[in-house]
Amino acid sequence: DQQVKQNSPSLSVQEGRISILNCDYTNSMFDYFLWYKKYPAEGPTFLISISSIKDKNEDGRFTVFLNKSAKHLSLHIVPSQPGDSAVYFCAASASNYGQNFVFGPGTRLSVLP
């Protein structure tokens, strides 16, 4: 049973518009969340993170929102650029899990020029 879910396997967005990628989790012990981005033939690279003591974290065009009561987080990319086309993984961890991250299955984002 997946503890971290990304229910949209793929998403297409027009260049310049907003991309919203969603992630849901089931384990209430999770207290730290990350987004990783992966290009073909490369390993995932860290994008942005958020601790459960916050509900929003922003880094340039990327903003992550956390709704703890709904066990939901989302990644907003504004404005979307063709170079953002990649697979995005949501990951979660808990303080008592050591350094373990649990990854979602990923969402493939395509930004159309």
Next chain:
Amino acid sequence: DAGVIQSPRHEVTEMGQEVTLRCKPISGHNSLFWYRQTMMRGLELLIYFNNNVPIDDSGMPEDRFSAKMPNASFSTLKIQPSEPRDSAVYFCASTFSGQTVSKNIQYFGAGTRLSVL
């Protein structure tokens, strides 16, 4: 600054053969992770080491899989015997885990694409 280095990048082998995947973590990192990526299950954690000691191997699928970390700069993931269902991309990642419980970013290698025929 060299990142996590994995070898080989691609491996094609026949069912029943032994396969060894290699990983060199980032210098100074003390935690190392092996993941497997498949279309069906996404990124799954197989095993992770802290200070060269296996901490959690609950993700290792079965006894055919084994992993070692003989020193801080090298780890191997071995599959013996290999089966077609082991075909996947295998990633290694490393991080530095300090004394406090802090969420350190994991840095991934480029992966090894394994095809078992």
